[in-house]
Amino acid sequence: MRWSPSEEQDELRRTVRRFLEETSPTTEVRRLMETPEGYEPGVWKRLSQELGLPGVHVPEQYGGQGLGFAELAIVLEEMGRALLCAPYFASVALATNAILNAGTESQKAALLPALASGESIATLALTEPSGRWDLGGIELQAQRVADGFTLFGEKSFVPDGLTADRIVVAARRPKTDGREGIGLFHLRGDTAGLERRPLTTLDPTRKLARLGFRGARAEPLGEVGNAAAALEKTLDQAAALLANEMAGGAQRLLEMTVEYAKTRVQFGRPIGSFQAIKHKCADMLMSLELARSSAYYAAGCADESAKELPAVASLAKAQGSDAYLEIAAEAIQIHGGLGFTWEQDVHLYFKRAKASEVFLGDPTYHRELFAQRTGL
Amino acid sequence: MDAESVRAEVRAWLEANWSPELSLVEWRNKLADSGWGCPTWPVEWYGRGLSPSLAEVANEEFEKIGAVGTPGGGGMGLAAPTILEHGSDDLKRRLLRRIVTGEDTWCQLFSEPGSGSDLAGLTTRAELSADGDEYVVNGQKLWTTSAHHAKYGMLLARTNWDVPKHRGITYFALEMHQPGVVVKPLKQMNGHASFNEVFLNDARVPAANAIGDVGNGWTVALATLAHERRSFDVLQRAARSARGQGRAYDEQRAETTQIMAPYTWYPQRAGRADLIVERAQATGKARDPVVRQEIAKLLALARATEWTAKRARAARMAGRPPGPEGSLGKLYASEIARACSRVHTLITGTDALLSGADGPLEGVIAEILVSVPAVSIAGGTDEIQRNIVSERVLGLPKDPDIDTKKPFRDVPRNKR
Numbered sequence: 001m002r003w004s005p006s007e008e009q010d011e012l013r014r015t016v017r018r019f020l021e022e023t024s025p026t027t028e029v030r031r032l033m034e035t036p037e038g039y040e041p042g043v044w045k046r047l048s049q050e051l052g053l054p055g056v057h058v059p060e061q062y063g064g065q066g067l068g069f070a071e072l073a074i075v076l077e078e079m080g081r082a083l084l085c086a087p088y089f090a091s092v093a094l095a096t097n098a099i100l101n102a103g104t105e106s107q108k109a110a111l112l113p114a115l116a117s118g119e120s121i122a123t124l125a126l127t128e129p130s131g132r133w134d135l136g137g138i139e140l141q142a143q144r145v146a147d148g149f150t151l152f153g154e155k156s157f158v159p160d161g162l163t164a165d166r167i168v169v170a171a172r173r174p175k176t177d178g179r180e181g182i183g184l185f186h187l188r189g190d191t192a193g194l195e196r197r198p199l200t201t202l203d204p205t206r207k208l209a210r211l212g213f214r215g216a217r218a219e220p221l222g223e224v225g226n227a228a229a230a231l232e233k234t235l236d237q238a239a240a241l242l243a244n245e246m247a248g249g250a251q252r253l254l255e256m257t258v259e260y261a262k263t264r265v266q267f268g269r270p271i272g273s274f275q276a277i278k279h280k281c282a283d284m285l286m287s288l289e290l291a292r293s294s295a296y297y298a299a300g301c302a303d304e305s306a307k308e309l310p311a312v313a314s315l316a317k318a319q320g321s322d323a324y325l326e327i328a329a330e331a332i333q334i335h336g337g338l339g340f341t342w343e344q345d346v347h348l349y350f351k352r353a354k355a356s357e358v359f360l361g362d363p364t365y366h367r368e369l370f371a372q373r374t375g376l
Numbered sequence: 377m378d379a380e381s382v383r384a385e386v387r388a389w390l391e392a393n394w395s396p397e398l399s400l401v402e403w404r405n406k407l408a409d410s411g412w413g414c415p416t417w418p419v420e421w422y423g424r425g426l427s428p429s430l431a432e433v434a435n436e437e438f439e440k441i442g443a444v445g446t447p448g449g450g451g452m453g454l455a456a457p458t459i460l461e462h463g464s465d466d467l468k469r470r471l472l473r474r475i476v477t478g479e480d481t482w483c484q485l486f487s488e489p490g491s492g493s494d495l496a497g498l499t500t501r502a503e504l505s506a507d508g509d510e511y512v513v514n515g516q517k518l519w520t521t522s523a524h525h526a527k528y529g530m531l532l533a534r535t536n537w538d539v540p541k542h543r544g545i546t547y548f549a550l551e552m553h554q555p556g557v558v559v560k561p562l563k564q565m566n567g568h569a570s571f572n573e574v575f576l577n578d579a580r581v582p583a584a585n586a587i588g589d590v591g592n593g594w595t596v597a598l599a600t601l602a603h604e605r606r607s608f609d610v611l612q613r614a615a616r617s618a619r620g621q622g623r624a625y626d627e628q629r630a631e632t633t634q635i636m637a638p639y640t641w642y643p644q645r646a647g648r649a650d651l652i653v654e655r656a657q658a659t660g661k662a663r664d665p666v667v668r669q670e671i672a673k674l675l676a677l678a679r680a681t682e683w684t685a686k687r688a689r690a691a692r693m694a695g696r697p698p699g700p701e702g703s704l705g706k707l708y709a710s711e712i713a714r715a716c717s718r719v720h721t722l723i724t725g726t727d728a729l730l731s732g733a734d735g736p737l738e739g740v741i742a743e744i745l746v747s748v749p750a751v752s753i754a755g756g757t758d759e760i761q762r763n764i765v766s767e768r769v770l771g772l773p774k775d776p777d778i779d780t781k782k783p784f785r786d787v788p789r790n791k792r
C-alpha cells in the first residue's frame with residue numbers, strides 16, 4: 001500500500017486541478033446547475049480528449065490509460081473539490097466499472113473504448129423508488145423473450161440518467177429474491193419502452209432521473225442471473241471513489257473557511273484569533289484528515305486488496321459522509337449570516353455533502369455493513 | 377549511499393560484531409563506535425549521517441537477525457536529539473555516548489505545579505553562584521516520568537526575571553543523584569503512579585551544563601517538544617521485547633522493564649479499542665443495533681487514525697515537508713480514548729460499577745473508564761493542541777499577547 005503519493009500521482013493532481021480551476025469556477029457551477037443537462041459538452045470533450053480522464057483506470061486494451069483506482073480517486077477528489085458539474089461519476093465510477101466487473105471479454109472490447117474516450121456517456125440504474133442500495137432492493141424484472149430480454153419496472157435516483165446515452169441496469173429474474181437471480185443489462189438511452197424524467201434535486205450539481213422500463217429490450221452483461229458479486233464489487237468501488245470525491249469537497253470548504261476566518265474582523269480582531277473559531281477549524285481538519293486517510297486507503301484496496309475492499313469501502317463512505325457534512329455545517333457557522341445566503345458558495349458544497357451522505361447508502365447503513373464485514 | 381549498499385554494509389558489520397553473549401554496555405559501545413546504533417546522527421557523534429529512510433534499512437537488518445539496538449526512553453528520544461542540535465561539543469562528548477549505551481537514563485524537568493499549559497510561565501529559579509561556576513536551583517517540577525531512575529534531568533529554569541518570559545529561561549542537564557533533588561511518586565485518580573514530583577532545594581548544576589545559550593532555553597525546549605511529538609515510535613521500539621537467549625538479551629529485557637514500567641497504566645493507554653469486538657461478542661451486546669453503530673464508529677476512528685499516522689510517517693520517510701496529518705496524533709488519541717470509554721460502558725452495562733477483582737476483565741475495564749480524562753490533558757491539553765494545529769498548520773492568527781512583552785517579574789501568576 002502506498003502511503004505517500006508518487007511523483008506521477010502528484011503531477012496528475014496538479015494537471016487536473018489546473019484544468020478544473022480554469023473550467024469549473026463556481027460561476028460556471030452556478031450556471032450549469034440551472035441547466036437540465038447539468039454539464040458543459042465542451043468541457044467534457046476537453047477533459048476526455050486533452051486529459052483522457054474517463055479512461056484513467058481503464059486497461060489500455062480497452063482504450064484507457066491503464067492506471068489504477070488510486071489515480072481515479074485523485075481525479076475524483078479534484079472534481080469534488082471543484083464541484084465539477086459533469087456525468088463523470090455516473091459514467092466512470094459506476095457504469096464503466098460495472099462493465100469491467102461483469103462484462104465478457106467481447107462486451108468490454110465493444111463497449112469500453114467509447115466510454116474511455118468520453119464519446120459515450122453511461123450510467124448505472126440500480127436504486128428503485130424504495131431508495132434501497134442493497135441487492136435485495138432490486139425488483140425490476142428481466143424477462144426472457146425469443147431473441148433476448150425485455151425489462152419491466154422503475155428505477156430512480158439514477159445519476160445523469162437523462163443525458164446518458166447508454167444505461168447499465170440492475171434487474172432480476174422473475175421469482176427470485178436477495179442476491180439470487182441478479183443480472184446486469186445494458187441498453188441505449190433512446191431504446192423504445194424506456195421513459196426518462198428528470199428529478200428535482202436537493203443538490204442541483206448532480207442530476208438525477210427516474211427511468212421507467214416498459215418492455216425495453218436490453219442485452220445481458222456477462223452471465224445472465226449471476227451478477228450479484230460483480231454488482232457488489234462495483235458498489236464497493238463506487239463507495240470508495242465517492243469517499244475521495246467528498247474528501248476533495250471538504251478540503252476546499254476548509255480552505256475557504258480558514259481564509260474567511262483570517263480576514264473577517266469582529267470586536268477589533270480577525271475572528272480566526274478567537275479560540276472558539278480556531279478550535280472549530282482544528283476539529284474540521286481532524287475530521288478531514290481521517291476521512292482522507294480512509295478514502296485513500298479504500299482506493300488503494302480497490303487496486304491491491306480485493307479481500308479488504310468491502311469493509312474498508314463502507315468505512316470510508318461512512319467516515320467521509322459524516323466528515324463532509326460536519327465540515328459543511330461548521331463552514332456555514334463560521335461564515336455567519338453570509339454562510340446561508342445564496343450568493344456565498346458554501347451552500348453549494350453543503351448541498352453536495354448532504355446529497356452524498358445519502359447517495360450510495362447513508363452512514364448508518366454503511367456502518368452496519370462495516371460491522372458485518374469485520375465479523376461483528 | 378543507496379539502500380542496497382547500506383544493507384550490505386550493515387549486514388557484514390553485524391555478522392562480524394553482533395553476539396548475544398556480550399554485555400549490553402559492551403555491545404552498545406560497538407554500536408557507538410560504528411555508528412550503526414543511531415544511523416541518522418552525524419558521523420562525528422556516533423552516527424552515520426543517513427536519511428531516515430536509509431536508517432530504516434539498517435533497522436530492518438537489525439531486526440532480521442534480532443540484534444539489540446539502542447535503548448528506548450527519553451534519553452535517546454528527547455535528550456540526545458536536543459543535545460545534538462543545541463549542546464556544546466563538551467556536552468556532546470560527556471553525555472551522548474552514555475545515552476547510546478543506556479548507562480544514563482534521562483527525565484524531563486519541564487512542567488510545574490504553577491505553569492501547566494503555559495510552560496514558559498515556569499518559576500523554578502537557577503541563580504549563578506558567587507564564583508560563577510555553577511547554578512543553584514530551587515523550585516518544583518511534576519509529571520516527571522522516569523525521574524526515580526534517571527541519571528540526568530532536562531531542566532528548564534528561569535535565569536532572568538527582568539526580560540519577557542520566553543527570554544529568561546535556560547536549559548540545563550541536571551544530575552539527579554545529588555543532595556537537593558527529591559523525587560516522590562505522584563498518585564493518579566486511577567490509583568497508579570506513572571509520574572513523579574521532583575523537589576529542587578539548592579540543587580547544583582555546573583554552568584557548563586547549559587544546553588544552548590543562557591536565556592535561550594525556550595528555543596531549546598521547542599526542539600525537545602518537537603521530538604516528543606514523535607516519541608511514539610521510540611516507545612514502540614522499547615516495548616518490542618527481544619526474543620533471544622544470552623546476556624545482551626537478558627540485560628535488555630531488564631532495561632525495557634524498567635523503562636516501560638510507568639507506562640503500564642500510563643493514561644495514554646486508556647484507549648483500548650482492541651478489546652471492543654471480543655467484549656461485545658462475549659457479552660451478547662454485539663446483537664444490539666445501537667451498540668453495533670457505536671462500535672463501528674469507534675473501530676472506523678481507530679483504523680483511520682492508524683492510516684493517518686502511516687501517511688505522516690511515509691511523508692517523513694519520503695522527505696516531504698510535514699503535512700497536517702502529523703500534528704493531529706495527540707488529538708486523535710484523546711478522541712479515541714473518550715470513544716472507548718463510552719463504548720466500553722455501553723458494552724459493560726451495570727458491571728461498570730465494579731473495579732478490581734470484582735470488575736469485568738479483572739479490573740481492566742474499570743481502569744479504562746477512569747483513566748480517560750488524563751488523555752486529554754497529559755502531554756499538552758487538547759485545547760493547547762487545537763491552538764497549535766490552528767495556528768501552525770492552518771495559519772490562523774495568534775491570540776493577542778498579554779504577557780510576552782513585559783518583564784516576567786511583572787506578569788501576574790499563580791501563588792505558590
